Amino acid sequence: MSTSFVLNGKPTTLDADPNMPLLWAVREVVGLPGTKFGCGMALCGACTVHLDGQAVRSCVMPLSAVAGRQVITIEGLQSAAAKAVQAAWIKLQVPQCGYCQSGQVMSATALLEKNPSPTDADIDGAMSGNICRCATYPRIRAAIHAAAQSFKASA
Amino acid sequence: MTKTTQVGHVSHPILSVLTAIIAVALIVSSYIVLGPGPTAFAGGKRVALSAYQAQDPTGVPPELKSASLVERGEYLTRAADCVVCHTVEGGAPFAGGRGFVLPFGTLYSTNITPDVETGIGGYTDANFLDAVHKGIGRHNTKLYPAMPYASYTYMSDADALAIKGYLFTLKPVHAPAPPNSLVFPFNQRSLMSIWSILFNPDRRYEPNVERSAAWNRGAYLAEAMEHCGECHTPRNLFFALNNRQKFAGSVQAGWRAYNITPDRSGGVGAWSDADLMHYLSIGHADGRGTASGPMGEAVDESLSHLKPSDITAIVTYLRSVGEVSAADLPAPKPNPAPLSPADGLAANVAPRGKAIYEGACVGCHGWTGISPVIPFATLTGTRAINDPTANNVAQVIIRGAQRHTTNEADDMPAFGDAYSNAEIASVANYVTARFGAKGSELTVAHIAQLRAQD
């Protein structure tokens, strides 16, 4: 069975089990490995992608559910908010092991795209579903604030 | 009557009080005992199956008419949902051993594989029919009505024996049932024969000639096979179904089986036929809810295996029952919560619940209650989230929802091990307040009670 959707701006048709979680479709069928597997149960956020602009956990999202929709993975991040987030991540040297960071960047970008001046509470609301075992949390928080600053300045 | 007269002449005050009590008890119990049968609400003329001219409501649906006996037996076994109760988690199907925590002790289901020693391998047809229809085991043991024989009693002999035929094709599993742990007097099995006399009509289904064929099929499936009332109809003092409140909802094994009468706000009156069909066949209807707990099992193991014509028949039947209003259940709030956690619900409602929600729940359920991931996880509009007791919400948090009808990624993990009773209460109170019509006020004690239902 095939599923058609728009992946990182490009119309894509995958011939795969419609029940296959989007995570594995993107990683193994398409070959985009930036999105990570951490729990498979929407508990850690490592697999976060954008679905129609919203941060979602691709590990529990059946491929069939994205038919006709827009999916963006870390490989396809283009927006000004995304660039601000990634620059702030580098400036504040956020990653440690790095494994969770694709997901963190995706969640943070989705947050900034909707809310260009998030408060600490907004950051908790958007980011607490993304586990970082290296506990880079203080830097993630600082980097989101920094990204918001530069994003606003550039806008 | 003689006795009563005698007593009536005694003037001792204690005795007269006693007399009064007995008299009231007799009146009450006869009211209960003589309560209506499950399909009595429909009125109309009923005839014996053999005398019924229209399409036979028993057996398998037309699609399977030419199927083998075993296939038909399998379908009916599914329809009667034997497997859920007769299988312990992780155990061999039908080998029994699942525990049922009742107010008066724990009952364990029996092995119904054809093992001679521990299962039903030695059962004759008559033995089997006695068990299914009368709750009488092979060695004349009286079964507890946790086995829904007061419902199965409406099952035709042919259907019951087709089930037996199917069960006998299974691999025998040697698995003695664990001993029940019931308190006196409930550990007296012989009492069950009295119960049976009072509450088991011991009658096969009698079609209602004034109703459609679909209605009769639906009634047969709902009553004799699926035994919906066993959970959805409240029980009386003697643990028998109170059909005066038919399908008005009840609490079973710690889960709330909701009102499924046509009441618009508290029942399913506002649901479309398509909603009901979806819900029964996949355990989910958009904007209505997702089956979990015992209903999830019923859908996974039984309803989802039924042919569409049978699901339609059940819906037809369900639509015909009397409306009973559910006083404590408000109409579900249809609108999603605001996108930002800061908006909507005042931040001072269960702040710990909010902290947990943002860490563990929001990934699937979102801040609006409309799941960004899969419709199964949408909270907005569901019965459970709009139930101010939050009973089922708390249960799902504690135990998760493991569904087999769909992709396993749809499972909700159980959070009971990681969170305290206070935390679970606060997250349940938070979600019902944020997404429901009326927030719950669960306490630590409520959660402790729910946890005890293992």
Add this chain to the structure above:
Amino acid sequence: MTRESHASRQPTRRTFLKRAGTATAMALTIGFDWAGPARRAAANVAPSAGAVFAPNAFLRIGIDDSVTVIAKHVEMGQGAYTGIATIVAEELDADWSRVRVESAPADAKRYANLAFGTMQGTGGSSAMANSWTQLREAGGKARAMLLAAAAKNWKVPVVELTVEKGIVYHAGSKRQAPFGSLVRMAASLPVPEKVALKDPRDFKLIGRQASRVDVAAKVDGTAQFTLDVVLPGMLVALLKRPAQFGATVHSFDATAATAISGVVKVVQVPRGVAVIATSFWAAKQGRDALRVEWDDTHAEKRSSAALMDEYRQLADRPALSARKQGDAAQAIHNAAHKVSASYEFPFLAHAPMEPLDAVVKLSADSCEIWAGDQFQTVDQRNAATTAGLDRQQVSIHTLYAGGSFGRRANPGSDYIVEAVSIAKAHGADGTPIKLQWTREDDIHGGLYRPMYYHKLEAGLNDKYELTGWRHVIVGQSIMADTFFAPIMIKEGIDPTSVEGAATIAYAIPNIAVDLSTTKNGVPVLWWRVVGSSHTTFAVEAFIDEVAHAAGADPFMFRRKLLEHEPRMKAVLELAAEKAGWSKGPMPKGKGRGIAVSEAFKTYVAQVAEVSVDETGHVKVDRVVCAVDCGTPINPDIITAQMEGGIGFGLGAVQYGAITLKEGRVEQDNFNSYRVLRMNEMPKVEVYIVPSTLPPTGVGEPGVAPVGPAVANAIFAATGRRIHVLPFPKTGAA
């Protein structure tokens, strides 16, 4: 749409590297016998174009001026790559922007961890300490050779040359030469025997903010982990393991599993039954459909609660002495005031963010492994034994590890051996097989931080001075029954069971630390900060109780007992000062607690501030941390490791517990094995003690004091002591 079309539409960094690699295939590569198809997966960063100068095993300089540092340690988040590169680049005076890092192959001769002796591996927060002199010399010698080359080219004396950011200058003749232009000449010169190392005052990178070499790739998703390895024809395997440790396969029925499309083979291996498929998803569905009957004859069937009961009883029975100084029993007997307490610690899972995984390509005469490998020499040996090959026939490509916290360094190489055994059962036909663990596999998978029971008694004289200290530790040995045992276990004492307790730094005249080593079927392993993950809690929570009994301020009481421990005292004072300890008690519902520790020769003190609401819910608001790790090589990474250690330790003390019921692990995933999340992370402030002493590690020591600091803060706020970990779930019925 196919994989190819997607890749070509948008060249990822990886495809770019591949092309770049091909373009420079003519380049000379010295000292590398493992290039080839492995390169793409193994190289974490760009291989330097035209590497021509490789004076030793640790660096190559290319004609394009690139400096490639070869890291003998795995990068698992702790910043090892950056630290290693910094040390080399400092003595080399390299241009930091041209420095790249590549992981070393498994080769104990060249890449041994000098702290471990002759074996290659990463652990014990030793990467900087053991590399310090070795890599400074490696950089210094290369620099000397480049200078010699320039001197020779320009015919000027070496002493007239200077180097800055990868360029050699001769002031007199105003000549300059970038490294790349000198490498051909340098490569022909002899390697100097000795080289003078820089005076720390001249450090330009060390102690400054050298940015991490791995950050960019970890921000755009191109960093390559084992999960991301794709090799031609590769299959994915999931292994079904028994629910109880020690159970074995009795029989299995693969009918349903093999019916799943994509499932290639179902094979039995010593650890269980593996489903080999063309994709993760197929393997996962296959494993779910697989039915296995287990033989539990030799399985551990007890519950963790029963084991703890046994431990409690053992604490009162005779044990082995790990430290004896004076007569503690007598001192406590004679004491005017006595204090006693016990502490209980659960099993803990490491739960690194990347579930364990390894790719193995096994054929009749070679075994190639890709993994976030933390224990190369051990893994090489165990893989060889499993495969029936010589050690030299096993090569390892070490990739970025998505966290480890000790889990990937295990004496039995569990996940590597599993992968090799599956490849072997598949036929050892050269098909690459990726063994992937799920999170559930990880949580159920054993090799936990052991469960421990600690019992402590102290005696104070009539002046409230601490005179006697008795500490009994009960729990499993990590090293017992491993090849470490004969070397490390002395007179029955596994040092990892007692470090931090037997080495207690407080000046107490009479000390007895005893160890009762238990045995059971639950596999255990070191976990971040090893022994100090429990001993520091016991010591620091108990000394707080003793201070309270003495009516003393917890900070002042400790400080007095550390007069002869200047480094420990200094971090204690620094943390207290920065936290505003002298401001006195906090308002109602809040509390401040302090703890100090030494682990792997790094000293860390922390002050935690907590608030506790009416329901008893604890929120950690702030942690102030002071650290002395010798020369701070990269202050920002030190800070990051303290932050990370604090978050990791906090999650563990607040929520972490692996429990067993009838031998079955009761937790499954992050729903039931809770870890710290963003909204639970306190504010963290880190202060680094300036130092020119040799550097020590920072990956682990930040974990140790946070638990007791928070527990002591809870006491300050509520008057309640915590004796059982994790902290109670408040409000639990």
